[in-house]
Amino acid sequence: MQRFLICLVLAMQAFPVLAQDYLPRDVQRFMDRRESCDQVRRIKDADSRILKPCMGTDKELAQLKRKYAANSTIMQILNQFEASIEVAEAPVRRK
Numbered sequence: 001m002q003r004f005l006i007c008l009v010l011a012m013q014a015f016p017v018l019a020q021d022y023l024p025r026d027v028q029r030f031m032d033r034r035e036s037c038d039q040v041r042r043i044k045d046a047d048s049r050i051l052k053p054c055m056g057t058d059k060e061l062a063q064l065k066r067k068y069a070a071n072s073t074i075m076q077i078l079n080q081f082e083a084s085i086e087v088a089e090a091p092v093r094r095k
Contacts, residue, residue: 023074023077024068024074026064026067027064027068027074027077027078030057030060030061030064031077033053033054033057033060034054034057034060034061034081036054037051037053037054037057040054041054041085054086055086056086057085057086058083058084058085058086061078061081061083062083064078065078065079
């Protein structure tokens with residue numbers, strides 16, 4: 001079983017699309033949402049309206065890590081995401 005999981009992790013890194021077929025749906029949805037948001041964040045001067053759907057992914061990542069803490073395969077995937085990107089990107093409020 002351990003060999004299967006190791007092969008699965010290696011295959012997921014080589015073929016990310018295949019990886020999603022073997023992951024729980026909530027992890028799949030998070031990965032899709034977060035990866036889309038990460039692409040948007042790379043665009044300099046992105047409009048805050050574009051980033052609005054991305055808010056909450058830090059919290060969601062923490063929740064998924066707690067939920068799947070005993071699953072090393074899923075944790076390896078989740079650990080690839082930065083834990084707190086929203087705080088650094090929060091808009092500065094002007095008085």
